[in-house]
Amino acid sequence: MRTTLRQADRYDQRVDRLGCVTERLVRAQRALADHDIDALLVTPGADLRYLTGYHALPLERLTCLVVPASGEPSLVVPELERPAAEAAGVDVAIRGWQETEDPFALVASIVGEVDRIAVDDHMWASRVFALREAIAAEQVLGGPLVAALRMRKEPSEVEALREAGAAIDRVHRRMGEWLRAGRTEREVGADIARAIIDEGHETVDFVIVASGPNGASPHHEVSDRVIEPGDPVVVDIGGTTAAGYCSDSTRTYVVGGEPDPEFVQLYDVLEAAQQAQREHAGPGVTAESVDRVGRQIIADAGYGDAFVHRTGHGIGQETHEEPYIVEGNTLMLAAGMAFSIEPGIYLPGRFGARIEDIAICTEDGLDVVNRTPRKLVRLP
Known part of the structure; x- marks a missing residue:
């Protein structure tokens, strides 16, 4: 067009x-x-x-x-x-x-x-x-x-990323409107896509609704699988605003019942790892050290082999750009750098979980633009 x-x-x-x-x-x-x-x-x-x-x-x-x-x-x-x-x-x-x-x-x-x-x-x-x-x-x-x-965002770009983060947060806060047992991932994904536009984006870049065993596939999108009571559901969504800047946030939900006890244990480990990474990241530390901090916590809990991707990616006018938060990247983080912090744990055939925030490095710390709860959200 x-x-x-x-x-x-x-x-x-x-x-x-x-x-x-x-x-x-x-x-x-x-x-x-x-x-x-x-x-x-x-x-x-x-x-x-x-x-x-x-x-x-x-x-x-x-x-x-x-x-x-x-x-x-x-x-x-x-x-x-x-x-x-x-x-x-x-x-x-x-x-x-x-x-x-x-x-x-x-x-x-x-x-x-x-x-x-x-x-x-x-x-x-x-x-x-x-x-x-x-x-x-x-x-x-x-x-x-x-x-x-x-890689070093200007103040106006930082503000655009904050607005994009707030817009995708508004979608996550509405998840209870659509995400429930008895619906298919595809049905829920269609509702989420409409909300991404309604809440302030110009385009929908991706919608992942990964329920039950599908949650163990980090880049699963949607399928015709019917969400069952007690299912963990990984919801990873993002879009681009009219300003040309991207959002990207993942939260994990449990719908319609009690999850497997091991999932709750796994999620507690993941939450601790992501919190440690947020507390560690900031100016003057290396990109790889952010990855290492969370990965060690996950490995110590026995899930090291289940964290199968890097901790994060840069974000701006593209969803994935420099800097990448991964072992081997010795880049020193500095003010203006924007990136995701998104550890995950995935057990094939069973379930998975991921927590993702977009963070912006400041002169003296870290500005996390996503503000929705990171604790496991239970929906009716």
């Missing part, structure tokens, strides 16, 4: 609200110079939104931001997409191309003779190869360079 004027107006408002993208481009150019890279090429996706405020559609026609290490950036767009780019308030020169023109040759003419160019990590392979033919230069990944910029 084409971008409508109404959508473009929202994008324009987002740019006004989230600060001047010009400064982001300046910082990107400094990073290019620091890494001896002559230009950065970015096609539609989160990196383009971050650097320009333009939520371009990923069409077969080439849209490409050209950021030289020095000089003025340009946005190459199909001529028929120029109105949408202009309506989005893009603060760079727009270079349109006609249907019979070669857009890769246009990008090459803007870049000029260079030695090294960076391409965004999510660029289609066909684009990468076409640019390789058009520009005689070494290609390197641009993702790490842009990720380093995006």
